[in-house]
Amino acid sequence: MPEKHPLIILRSMLEHKNIVELLGYCQEYMDVKIPKENATEGTVPAKEEFLLLVEEYMTNGNLGNLICGGLDWSTRLWIIEGITQGVVYLHTHSEKPIVHLDLKPDNILLDSNMNPKIGDFGLSKELQDDETNASVRGTLGYMPPEYIVEGIISLKNDVYGFGVTLLEIICGMSESGRGARHQASIEWAWNVRLCGGMNKLFDPSLCDESQLKEIKRCMEIGLLCTQNKPTERPTMQDVLKMIQGKKKIEGCQYYQWVDEMVDTRVKTPHAPAPIHAVPLQVVAPPRGFPTAAPLAIMQEGSQAAGVVGNAQVGNSVMQ
Structure with a gap:
């Protein structure tokens, strides 16, 4: 057998x-x-x-098809917290944590009550220790720089993918950010953070003024999760506490990481094979x-x- x-x-x-x-x-x-x-x-x-x-069967399909729709902030926050709890479970429920390796809106499915559930574990694996020189598989825009460049796998891979997903959920509420996916959602969030004026960005029918503080907090968490260096990203346990307001959000640094990543990739002697x-x-x-x-x-x-x-x-x- x-x-x-x-x-x-x-x-x-x-x-x-x-x-x-x-x-x-x-x-x-x-x-x-x-x-x-x-x-x-x-x-x-x-x-x-x-x-x-x-x-x-998940009645409401995948999150990627609904991000730019009319979901109000309360529903979006409910989805964000549910995704966080699911990833925390993967990372902590057993001695050997499980790393998903392909967290993105299309892999978040929604049931009839809009409860989010993580799916598509085709790339997932039990993590012994941090791995290096692994074959690079996943979806561009949700993979962190260290994975693309050196094939490094750690729980911080999922933190990065979660961060991009979180920022997409937020920018899908804004006319200026609607349609921004992958890396564009990170750039959009940084522009909002640096220029200000959040109260003018979001459709008032989807969130009220009191919820702008929650949106701002979640945006800061998303930017923290997408930091260039894995050591500067929080654990998913800390992310959950930040979302629930039980932990202070640490500051994050702006990176123009794309050019640096390409330059490093060229100089890396043992870089993974090309991906398509x-x-x-x-x-x-x-x-x-x-x-x-x-x-x-x-x-x-x-x-x-x-x-x-x-x-x-x-x-x-x-x-």
Whole structure:
């Protein structure tokens, strides 16, 4: 009997109100032939693995489709705190913390009561110690500089992805920031912070004046989470305390990190292989279920996975 796929083992460990529930799975193998390695012709037999995850259906889809809509601040804050609690759970619920490695609005799903749940654990892993020279996989704009440049994996990877997501949730309420995604949301937040005038930025129908303090606090937290250096980012436990007003928010420093990152990447002798945007395969869903076709950033030569609604389909080849 084949061993359980690592993703199944990891998902089976997770049980939290802010984590998408795994209901079942199917793991099958098929005999295939693949080209011989380092040969111009000929094939060798191999086993191709097919993995299907069945997860709870999330009525309101993913957060990425709703950020620029009419969600009021109370709902957005509810979502922010729920995401935070989910990531804290991943980082602290067992001796070996789990790092998600692909936190972004498209991977935050919402149930009928707008409760946020973290999904898509295809890149997630148990963390022994901080890793270096790891293969770089994820979504550009949500990956921290040290991961892109040196392949360093730590819990601070998730802190960075959470910070970008938090800033997107905030700037989606503003006409000036609406549509700003990824790195643009960080630049937008810094412009607001440096220029002031927050009370003129947000639709008064989505938040009242008393809530501007909460928005400002969350914006500061988002900027702190997206600091260049991982040592300057807070833990997710501290983030939760800051959001709840139980911990003082430390100051953060403005970085023009993109140019520095590129320069460092060129000079790094053991930089990871190039990464490319690979569109995920869209599989026709049953009975008109909604579909999504996000972009995944994968190591060159890796295979794309398919998506059905908020279920996941993946395949890999084993020789």
